[in-house]
Amino acid sequence: KVYSRVPQNRLLLLSFVLLTAWRAGSAQLRYSVPEEAQHGTFVGRLAQDLGLPLAELVPRLFRVASRAGGDLLEVNVQNGILFVNARMDREALCGRSAECSVHLEVVVERPLQVFHVEVEVRDVNDNPPVFPATRKNLFIAESRLLDSRLPLEGASDADIGQNALLTYTLSPSEFFSLDVPSSHEQVKPLGLVLRKPLDREEAPELHLLLTATDAGKPELTGTVQLIVTVLDANDNAPAFDRTLYTVRLPENVSVGTPVLTLNASDPDEGLNRDIIYSFSSDVSAGVKSKFHIDAVSGAITVAGLIDFEESQVHKIRVEAVDKGLPPLAGHCTVLVEVVDANDHAPQLTVKTLWLPVKEDAPVGTVIALITVSDRDSGANGQVSCALTPDVPFRLLSTFRNYYSLVLDSGLDRELVSGYSVVVTARDAGSPALRASASVWVEVADVNDNAPAFAQAEYTVFVRENNAPGCHLVTVSARDADARENARVSYSLVERRVGERLLSSYVSVHAESGRVHALQPLDREELELLRFEVSARDAGVPALGSNVTLQVFVLDENDHAPWVLPRGAGGPASEAVPVWVSRSAGAGHVVAKVRAVDADAGYNAWLSYELQAAPNGAAAGSASGGARLPFRVGLYTGEISTTRSLDEADLARQRLLVLVKDHGEPALTATATVLLSLVDGGQAPAAASSRAAAAAGVAAAAGGAAALLDVNASLIVAICAVSSLLVLTLVVWTALRCWAPAAEGACGPGQPALVCASAVGSWSCSQRRRQRVSGGEGAPKADLMAFSPGLPPGPLSEDGTEPPASLDCSGKVGFPHILQISVR
Template identity: 85%
Template sequence: MVYYPRGDPGARRLLPWLLLLAAWRAGSAQLRYSVPEEAQHGTFVGRLAQDLGLPLAELVPRLFRVASRAGGDLLEVNVQNGILFVNARMDREALCGRSAECSVHLEVVVERPLQVFHVEVEVRDVNDNPPVFSRQEQRLFILESRVPDSRFPLEGASDLDVGANAELRYKLSANEYFDLDVKSNEEGTDFLKLVLKKPLDREESQEHRLVLIAIDGGRPELTGTVQLLINVLDANDNAPEFDKSIYNVRLLENAPNGTLVIQLNASDADEGINKEIVYFFSNLVLDDVRSKFIINSRTGEIRVNGELDYEDCNLYEINIDAVDRSTFPLSGHCKVIVKLLDENDNAPQLDITSRFLPVREDAPVGTVIALITVSDRDSGANGQVSCALTPDVPFRLLSTFRNYYSLVLESGLDRELVSGYGVVVTARDAGSPALRASASVWVEVADVNDNAPAFAQAEYTVFVRENNAPGCHLVTVSARDADARENARVSYSLVERRVGERLLSSYVSVHAESGRVHALQPLDREELELLRFEVSARDAGVPALGSNVTLQVFVLDENDHAPWVLPRGAGGPASEAVPVWVSRSAGAGHVVAKVRAVDADAGYNAWLSYELLAAPNANANGAAAAASGGARLPFRVGLYTGEISTTRSLDEADLARQRLLVLVKDHGEPALTATATVLLSLVDGGQAAAAAAAASSSRAGTAAAAAAAGGAAALLDVNASLIVAICAVSSLLVLTLVVWTALRCWAPAAEGACGPGQPALVCASAVGSWSCSQRRRQRVSGGEGAPKADLMAFSPGLPPGPTSTDTDNVSV
């Protein structure tokens, strides 16, 4: 509660803020309030939300609450208006005892984002406890011979309040013999002494009854009383005396039993039995003190007789009486003040509260994990506590208030590396030797979808034979996700694209859960030699993460295509037999024609060989020649080149027309074949050139050349030598040009540029052949671009056969 001064209203408005600022600077709490003890339920303490700068509309959504219950349920906050109010009766003496300061520490937490505030509420003392004497009656024995101004100790009162409310003053009931003397020592303890004002007369009065009144300094004042019963003793004129009236002793707590506290020594000026002194605890000594110490009545030694604990009580006042052995004994009095020195006998205590667990692996640095409270019952350096964490953990301790810490995140977390941390908080005091205490908390790291699935291989390569069965298994892809639960559940799918004019999904499929890849249809190597595509793996996190892997499916060749004989004429069918003119003057080994064929397969399946089969000739002489044996045939065909050459010199006995049947066979299993028919016409040397020219002109479709040849024949019949000579020269020139042009256009190196349609490139030798077929292009699919032409080659290591550079070689 804040008290406003009288006077200026402006000052009254400004005063609370000045008090709040002073309290802020005085303490280390973020907010400091004050409330009197014994305040009723609902008493206003402060506008907590307003002072913390929190909008009222955000209190409920952000879970505004008091997280710490260090003060029990004494204080509560209204989450609707943010006002802190008294929830239960507060007894300052029960909370803090005789401590000069008494505060209730609160931890106020708001979330989203998380904020922790420390509020200190001072509990002000009110004068609710009257002074109390330990006994209802104090009895004193005073010798009648005691001179005026003699002093007799009295037990003072105690007040559970503090400050001005505990400042006591004393008053003695009116009488003519006694007065009261009150003094305070350096420890702040009042010493009461009853002072004799005039001599006593036992014969006049043996007993005096007085009332001692204790009055505190509160408003209103409270009082306590005790009866003083004074018995007047007769005789004994010298009382024992101590050399000091007060003895101060410092003693370590936990001193073992029997430890000497002090040895008292009193003296008496009397003689004989009146000189002998016996020591006793005064009847003012409380039972608790008697249980801690023992006195030797003969020697005056005071020793420890119980357990001394600084944290329970650090100061003991022991009143001692020294009494002589006279029939009417006299006594001397002193006080022994035993002040205990603290030892480091209490280990720190740790309490971990408000654990905000588990913590996400993407939590920002500074995130509060838990709140930690430390305490130590010792005092001074023995009660100064420092905290430390287990090394090599991504957390640190942040001191938020006296003996209050927050466990906060210091660096980033990665659940895939470490899924949890066992954090041990160690508290160590500054005593010697230091005492320690530990408390542990398991910090679980919650998974975040921060890892994409990773495939076991960077690339998958698969080989499958063409003409496979639909649905056959090609390969199983596998991806692993380092995350957990849903974030690690992987599903597979194709990365759709077009393969030529068709979609990739018409060729292959992938199972979403197992990653098994299947071919949906038979594959044709001649159409698609390499199928290159991607499979995607995605997890089930939010948002989902994914990665791709490349698959290369190589289609292996099967011998499913027979050889194909290339047509000899421009666009003519391969089965059409075109006559080849051969001069009878040709010698052995002369190449007269060449059969050209290709195979759409690859490797051994496209390796071609040529054989010469017997073909029925057009006349009987040819049949007889064929019947006479293959040794008589004047022609042969190269096994791997397809070149038809003479086996010997031609003569007049050889038939003028020869029909050769050539078998073309691949090396597949089983082998596939094709045949080609070659017609050879044997002519004399002079007629061979003309026949070849005529044939070339006929294949090229030049009717003018044929007419010129007919005209030349007519001129020969007229025997006009001059005209014959001119025509012969002209014909020779035309033939030369036509033959040169035909050879240029039909040569293997120029077919792609001059031949009509789609030519085929064929290179052959005596040991093998390789070809690139334009009739049915082999395709490789690796992207969205056009397919690439495939070059198939075979070149075994066999000795080369004979070659010829004769320009009359013709392909069929």
């Protein structure tokens, strides 16, 4: 006979439950593959179903990021097909679970996308029904009543669904038939029903074959051989007060905790009613390791660890055997339902994707993928996640217990170089359990900071005629970035200085920033060298900044005084006679020696002295013993009489004037002055001669008093010549200022150094060419003027003060100085 264990309505209900569970846990894509599929079995066109072009799979790093089932499935990145990579045993993966699937997390980058795919592993009928043993011994008293039932141990099938639906058949027998309980009587065991009285003398032993067949295709079967031994006497078996006992037991209870005390009774007397309790032979070893039954009292206690996550229900079959001969047994079932406790903390798995993170990464960049799980159930298994406060990141839930750690705000490596991000998972149990995982997120540098100099401007003072290669200054710039982005190199900002390039004057070391002078500098050519040094980092793209350097060239006494020509176009060494009337009184200015010095300050402060005439030609009187009738102003260079001239004085006087500056050491020059003494009648010729000399060298104004006796024609001639000279100077100055193509007096040309005399009047002490190199544009001219209200200085021989002078080196000079820069 063939019996079915599951009626049709139960199959419909099971199908409805499975469909509901599938809809509740559906992922973005869901495939199905039978277990035991061979390697390379096609599962699905993953890329096509996700809408990803095949040409973008390799560039976007299409891959399976996490495999919950190991390497069972693999994807071909060339065609996007998902295929079976290894043998899948559904029973090993999911056991007896109705639903079995492998969860895949598929990741593509640039931009990052995460997809969740579930592959259902379908059951195939690859496991036959299995009985606890291949041989079963049954003992039945010959006095057993008809229709009495002997329980049998059923077979088990590792498959599920239709593949696990078993039907049983019994080999033909006139004494026994097979009793298969309906599905709602799951606690009622399979049994043999006695249909014909037994006679031990006629048939002391019977051999039966019980076959179990599943509903799979193809069908698989399992058998057990039943050996029935017919016994005498003891015709009442023990009976329990209930056939099914249900107990709720919390997990993790201590060993020895009582579970239940069974009670069975036997109406026989004597040894036939003494009962021994034991677990049935079909109880698994795992159940026996967790529970213990007292053979005499029937009390069941906890003997091992009770873990809800391991098994939620324990089904224990108990038998009570009397001591009669033959012994008879009664059976019952104990269902122990395990109540879950919050005994498992959440588990966190962190898989980093982008580390380190660049400081210019956009908001929303995915840093890591986080998976959370909890082995508990119900509220004890509901997990929530949180991040460390005050970090520029946030958690984004992608699918069930899957999260992405994403950038929530901008980063700045110069402020914070890294973050310790702690992810904390907390379940909803009571008390709640927590778990945490930390991720060090390093911030990678990008070149977003230009080098910054330590000073806004560098000012350097160097003496002229310096040695080639001398060190001027060291510039320093710092970059807040790191590594290559902070490696600074220095260079000159090239430009022209006059007719030459800046790089012919100075150089800068690319690594140390040391600035050197490549050649001796000449203050008379270049007083101020203004240029820029650039600092650039090694980042991509490189960033840079500039700083201005001002190199002031200090004067040295390297130029001797130079006597100005005394005749129009004549050299300074050529002596031009000066006519002096013998009627001139003491203090009368007869001539003036003019000299200039290209240096500055004390090095250009000139003094004048009379020296002995060459070849013994003295400037004394005829007697040779009289005092010299002429002297020279120490600082003015004016030659004047020291007394009234008389007939004893020689008619021709040769004066040698020594011009000396105040440098260390002092440099000198000489000028020869020829004086011709004339009588009063020859005064016109002498005056005419002095007028001609005044046109070439601008004679001193003090001689005007001696010319009052000159006739009117000579006075008109002098005024005309002077007016012509002044007009020429005015026209020349105007042309220099407004001529577009020439350097004018108002432009960067030849500035004049003007000093105050002893009485506060203005006179030109020297005229020189100054060149100043700025950072941009043409050179500039500086006008230095001394205030006439100066404190008294040392007196010369004639009682006058020496003129104030400008010392550009900063060593000596008067405090009241006005500097006007004309650009």
